Amino acid sequence: MNTYRIAAVHGDGIGHEIVPAGMKVLHAAAQKHGFTLESETFLWGAGYYQEHGDFLPENGLEIMKSFDAVYFGAVGLPEVDDTLPFKLFTNLVRTAFKQYVNYRPVKLFDGIESPLRSKTQSDIDFVIIRENNEGEFVQTGRQLYPDNPEGMACDTTIMTRAGIERVAHYAFKLAQKRRKSLTNVTKSNTLIHTLAYWDRIIAEVAEQYPDVAYKKMYVDAASANFVLHPEYFDVILTTNMIGDILSDLGGAIMGSLGLGGSGNLNPEGTFPSMFEPIHGSAPDIAGLNIANPVGQIWSGAIMLEHLGETAAAQDVMYAINQVTASGNLTKDMGGNATTDDIANRAIDALAVNPVNA
Numbered sequence: 001m002n003t004y005r006i007a008a009v010h011g012d013g014i015g016h017e018i019v020p021a022g023m024k025v026l027h028a029a030a031q032k033h034g035f036t037l038e039s040e041t042f043l044w045g046a047g048y049y050q051e052h053g054d055f056l057p058e059n060g061l062e063i064m065k066s067f068d069a070v071y072f073g074a075v076g077l078p079e080v081d082d083t084l085p086f087k088l089f090t091n092l093v094r095t096a097f098k099q100y101v102n103y104r105p106v107k108l109f110d111g112i113e114s115p116l117r118s119k120t121q122s123d124i125d126f127v128i129i130r131e132n133n134e135g136e137f138v139q140t141g142r143q144l145y146p147d148n149p150e151g152m153a154c155d156t157t158i159m160t161r162a163g164i165e166r167v168a169h170y171a172f173k174l175a176q177k178r179r180k181s182l183t184n185v186t187k188s189n190t191l192i193h194t195l196a197y198w199d200r201i202i203a204e205v206a207e208q209y210p211d212v213a214y215k216k217m218y219v220d221a222a223s224a225n226f227v228l229h230p231e232y233f234d235v236i237l238t239t240n241m242i243g244d245i246l247s248d249l250g251g252a253i254m255g256s257l258g259l260g261g262s263g264n265l266n267p268e269g270t271f272p273s274m275f276e277p278i279h280g281s282a283p284d285i286a287g288l289n290i291a292n293p294v295g296q297i298w299s300g301a302i303m304l305e306h307l308g309e310t311a312a313a314q315d316v317m318y319a320i321n322q323v324t325a326s327g328n329l330t331k332d333m334g335g336n337a338t339t340d341d342i343a344n345r346a347i348d349a350l351a352v353n354p355v356n357a
Contacts, residue, residue: 001034001035001036002035002036002308002309003035003036003037003038004035004036004037004038004068004069004307005038005039005040005066005067005068006023006026006037006038006039006040006067006068006069006070006071006303007039007040007042007063007064007067007069007070007071007272008020008023008039008040008041008042008071009042009044009045009064009070009071009072009073010041010042010043010044010045010073011044011045011046011072011073011074011075011076011089011281012045012046012047012073012074012075012076012077012281012283012286013073013074013076013077013280013281013282013283013285013286014073014074014281014282014283014285014286014291014339015045015072015073015074015075015281016043016073016286016287017286017287017289017291017293017339018073018277018291018292018293018295018296018339019041019071019072019073019296021293021296021297021339021340021342021343022071022293022296022297022299022300022343023037023039023071023300024343024344024347025297025300025316025319025343025346025347025350026071026297026300026303026304026316027039028346028347028350028351029304029312029315029316029319029350030309030312032312032315032350032351033309033311033312033315035309035312039071040067042056042060042063044056044057044060044089045075045076045077045085045089045281046075046076046077046079046080046084046085046281047077049080049084049088050077050079050080054088055075055084055085055088055089055092056088056089061092061093061096061097064093064097064272065097065271065272067272068272068307069272069273069274069275069303069306069307070093070272070273070274070275071274071275071276071299071300071303072274072275072276073276073277073281073296074276074277074279074280074281074282075089075090075281076280076281076283077281077283078283086137087139091137091139093264093274094132094133094264094274095133096271097264097266097271097272097273097274098133098266098268098270098271099132099133099264099265099266099271099273099274100131100132100133100134100163100166100167100265100266100267101129101130101131101132101167101170101263101264101265101266101267102128102129102130102131102132102240102243102247102262102263102264102265103127103128103129103262103263103264103265103302104127104128104129104130104243104247104250104260104261104262104278105126105127105128105261105262105298105302106124106125106126106127106128106230106247106250106251106253106254106260107121107124107125107126107254108120108121108123108124108125108254108255109254109255109259109294109320109321109324109325110321110322110324110325111321111324111325111326111327112254112255112259112324112329112333113255114253114254114255115252115253115255116227116230116253119230119231119253122231123230123231124230124231124253124254126230126233126234126235126236126250127174127178127234127235127236128236128238128243128246128247128250129167129170129171129174129235129236129237129238129243130238130239130240130242130243130244130247131163131164131167131237131238131239131240131243132167132240132264133163133240134158134159134160134163134164134240135157135158135159135194135239135240135241136155136157136239136240136241137240137241137244138156138157138158139155140155140156140158141153141154141155141156142154157191157194158194159194159195159197159198161201164197164198164201164202165201165205167237168201168202168205168206168237169205169208170265170267171235171237172205172206172208172209172212172235173209174235175209175212175234175235176209176211176212178234178235179234180211180212180213180234181212181213181233181234181235182206182209182212182213182214182215182234182235182236182237183215183216183217183222183232183233183234183235183236183237184198184199184202184214184215184216184217184237184238185217185218185219185222185236185237185238185242185243185246186198186199186216186217186218186219186238186239186242187218187219187220187242188216188218189218195239198239199216202237203216219238219242219246222236222246223246223249226246226249226250226253227249227253230253247260247262247278248260248278251278251279251295255333256292256332256333257278257279257295257332258277258279258291258292258293258294258295258330258332258333259292259294259295259298259333260277260278260279260295260298261275261276261277261278261294261295261296261297261298261299261300261301261302262275262276262277262278262299262302263275263299263302263303263306264276265306273303273306275299275300275302275303275306276296276299277295277296277298277299278295279295289338289339289340290330290331290338290339291330291339292330292331292332292333292339292342293330293339293342293343294320294323294324294330294342297316297319297320297342297343297346298316298317298320300316301313301314301316301317301320304316315350315353316346316350318349318350318353319346319347319349319350319353320346322345322346322349322353323342323345323346323349326345328341328342328345330342
């Protein structure tokens with residue numbers, strides 16, 4: 001029997017509800033499929049920062065490094081400077097553990113009507129691969145004399161050949177497993193140095209995958225096509241900032257940001273990967289048992305897939321679809337189901353599904 005050690009980092013706000021709900025579902029899937037998840041809870045995040053002056057303890061990265069994966073909720077509180085969560089937790093983990101692939105799927109679940117009323121499940125089914133360690137979010141820059149009339153500020157985008165190549169190879173290999181189509185979403189007609197370099201290297205990598213249809217699309221056109229023609233997309237490869245924005249738009253066309261799951265992947269497995277929903281900590285609804293846990297549960301399915309438990313991952317996705325198809329929806333989806341209701345119904349669906357048993 002395989003055993004996987006999972007660091008369950010609640011974060012803040014609704015993280016304290018959706019992470020335990022997700023873990024309940026994952027433990028049920030593990031029991032059904034004959035493996036064990038040994039999870040340990042960590043209450044790190046902005047709340048921890050308020051007490052200790054940092055988002056995780058000094059040896060926090062070393063602690064997480066000993067686990068097979070990190071199952072993370074969301075981070076941030078209104079009382080804490082909102083520039084700090086990314087710097088002191090999310091990006092810190094992503095870069096320290098070389099999680100250079102941000103994997104964000106977009107699909108329409110059973111029983112949910114997209115805001116794009118004419119679009120069906122066959123139209124909305126793609127994956128955004130966001131470069132996760134470089135690009136616009138490296139936070140290299142400074143403010144000079146910010147309070148003076150001559151004040152200035154700059155941020156520097158960093159693109160490296162190695163960084164672009166490794167995420168491009170991942171994306172093209174993923175496309176080979178899907179519908180063999182990859183779209184590079186860029187803005188190289190205006191960012192004529194960094195994104196022109198990005199385009200050049202991706203085009204070079206594309207030549208090594210002749211079975212994958214490759215095209216380039218500017219982000220403004222891509223944004224329009226997310227709404228008008230989501231069926232155009234299979235695998236999207238894009239930069240750190242563009243991917244951050246487009247994946248929220250992807251969540252919106254699915255029906256709610258609460259539905260979106262993701263993985264911050266270290267494909268080589270030299271460090272643990274981290275799995276989290278795409279939404280924020282939503283402290284305004286924390287403690288009310290109304291948060292949508294589907295994105296967290298879906299992130300768990302992505303985690304199981306990454307760990308090699310493919311059948312269990314497929315079973316969890318089946319369970320999510322059964323829950324949404326039966327009309328069990330949380331408030332953000334127009335329903336009245338609680339966070340616990342969704343988790344319990346997903347566990348019930350796992351129990352009765354004869355597939356992958």
